[in-house]
Amino acid sequence: MSDESVREATGTEAGYNPEAVEAKWQARWAERGTNQPDLDRAERPFYNLMMFPYPSAEGLHVGNMFAFTGSDVFGRFQRLRGHSVFEPIGFDAFGIHSENFALKVGMHPAELIPRNIANFRRQLARIGGMFDWRHELSTTDPRYYKWTQWLFLQLFKAGKAYKKAAAVNWCPTCKTVLANEQVIAGRCERCGTPVEQRTLEQWFFRITEYAERLLANLDNPALMDWSDTTATAQRNWLGRSEGAEIDFAADTGDVIRVYTTRPDTIFGATFMVLAPEHPLVDSLTTPEQRAEIDAYRATVAARDLVSRKVGERDKTGVFTGGYARNPATGEMIPIWIADYVLMEYGTGAIMAVPAHDERDLEFAHKFGLKVVPVIDDEGRLIDSRPFSGLPADEGKTAIIRWLEEQGAGTGVVRFRLHDWCISRQRYWGPPIPIIYCEEHGAVPVPEDQLPVLLPALDDFRPDDSGVSPLARHEEWYYAPCPICGRRGRRETDVSDTFLDSAWYFLRYPSTEFDDRPFDAERTRRWLPVAAYIGGNEHAVLHLLYARFITMVLHDLGMVDFDEPFRKFRAHGLIVKDGAKMSKSRGNVVVPDEYISKWGADTFRLYLMFLGPFQEGGDFRDEGISGPRRFLEKVWTLVNESVAQDAHGEIRRPVLVKWHQTKQRVTEGMESLHYNVAIAALMELVNALRDENCYERRIVEELVIMLAPFVPHFAEECWERLGHDTSVFDARWPEWDPGLTVTDQIEVAVQVGGKTRSRVRVDRDADEAAVLAVVHADETTRRFIGGKDIRKVIYVPGRLVNIVV
């Protein structure tokens, strides 16, 4: 195409043709390498990361587009501020999502995934993201998962990975183990089936060892500048509680250790409750109670963990016949067992304080047990001997100290967080690189033998055996022990998808290296990630695991930072016409349709305009015409500016509007209030039109400020304005604070707190001068009437309030 015909196609002064403009600039970017920073020499590197998508068969949905666009806008803004921005993209393509979908449509994921990825790639390119495609990755690529397996081995060697038989959450439909995080209200997060309890040998990572550090760093703004909502969600998930372990001596001579967060209420502990599985139950049970206890334990054992956790809350339980001494009161209190006490939390035994714990109270009422209040309405301890009168929090400290002196207890800190179970008895994931040998046990596959390739299995359907389908592939299953060479068996579990995504950001800058997971020099230059934007649905899973893995690598001396994401912001959710999008409602926004109708730029601009980025917004079809009309106005402005070659005196009001706009837009970009930044740009355009101003300097800066939102459009305008380099090589405009205020300002005049009048005064008029004008003001005098002025409040530059 000749230059002339391109010009013709992208639009003339008469009209703007998004399709042609967008095709032209995407081709130009690819030719020029516009989006490819020099990873080895960039002087002001800025790693702009967005959460990589799972490549579903449906393609990118509008929520993805919203998230990616918002992140891309931020990256482009940083680029205009002079950074070399690295904005990679990839695909989180392993996992149950993909596998289940493949099963459903009767295809193999190895065929399905590349197809989906191709579609995603097309969509991502179409929307105009500033992606550096040289560094695309997929977690299913052996060149990637080789290093995921390597990562497992590093944890294994460092003693951070271990195997244990554990009661795990088992989804009978997906036929796999689920992490605690994947169980929502007792149901599988994916298929909604109630989860059962099973005991299997599982691989775990010792994330609990890092709980204190994971928590502490959240409060360190030098390491982490995160959305409050996300940080809070992590704090809650970590679930730190301060309490005490206290020993109660039973009449049998057994010592029952309980965990409580409320040692201050110990004088109100009138009975004890043990989990039915508690190892001391047998010993504590008297012969008369034996039959009843055994029956109860059998009933509980027959139920799965889930129905026990989420089932009816009616309290059940049985008296053991035994008693233990409350170390504070000296009283012998009865010992019960009940299923509301869980073996996996605390010590599996509690001191029950019915007066100050709802569950204990319910239990006490049901079984007629004693209730002794030990805290009064003012929150002070009562009937607690020497501690009576103390506020509860002071009492807690004092009682812990006293228990420690008695040797009856110790203050302890506990976390709700569990170790991370990474085993999955499924097919579509990286095989865990372990070989079992009769002689040597679990032996790591030597690193030079990685990757352990996932074999091509025609039948990858999981079964009920509790063993991965990989076990059915005999050729693969038997492998020589790396130590003795005798026949061993491979680990057949694959690792959790969350392990794939726990380190992908480390891989991006180093994708071309096949001999190392991440290059030291590249990593030093580009990490930690400068800005990470993603959904809050990953606030506790992905983000916590990624932090943990980073800490482990830091402690192994492999990276020199221990928090991977300097800045994290959670984006909001997009709804359609006020309702959540869903297929059944039929209100799903298909981005492709809008993009082909309106163009990527208009679509981007609308997404960023429809609500605050961090809160989301409501997508309405009628709304998109506004941003489009706005672009048409800018188009006219640019072409007119070129035609007139307008340079000259700028009238003061326009000058002020121009500088105010630069300030407001910059602040909006920094704080991700894109909707407000766009509104400010619209105001500027309206002002320029009202004033018939086509001033080149202003129009050029307008184009630069628009560029993050509408990159193709801005490039086209920039070229028409006579530039032969990318608009993204321009610099973000500066404003003059002295020019953001008008000569004359309007001051509101209130009488008794109600705005009654407005007066115009000079910008730098002092209080006396302002008041002189106010007192001369007719309307103000009318409202004061003859009343006495008691007080005058002057807020410089804003208002005067006359109190009568």
Next chain:
RNA sequence: GCCCGGGUGGCGAAAUCGGUAGACGCAUGGGACUUAAAAUCCCUUGGGGGCAACCCCGUGCGGGUUCGAAUCCCGCCCCGGGUACCA
């Protein structure tokens, strides 16, 4: 239940170190241009009252603090998300 968000015109939303509520956009209604329509441009648009200058009311509800509250405090209601016998 608990923990996070949020509640402002017909609609999406601005304004939160307390200081002129409703910027910007959509949609209305009216007008211009046109044979007509589309597009475009101009004006109107929180509710009520008044010929008018203007006045009264108004940010989920009820109180409070203040010269002044969408914004702060107390007590509620509703919506969205997360989470739950975690002792």
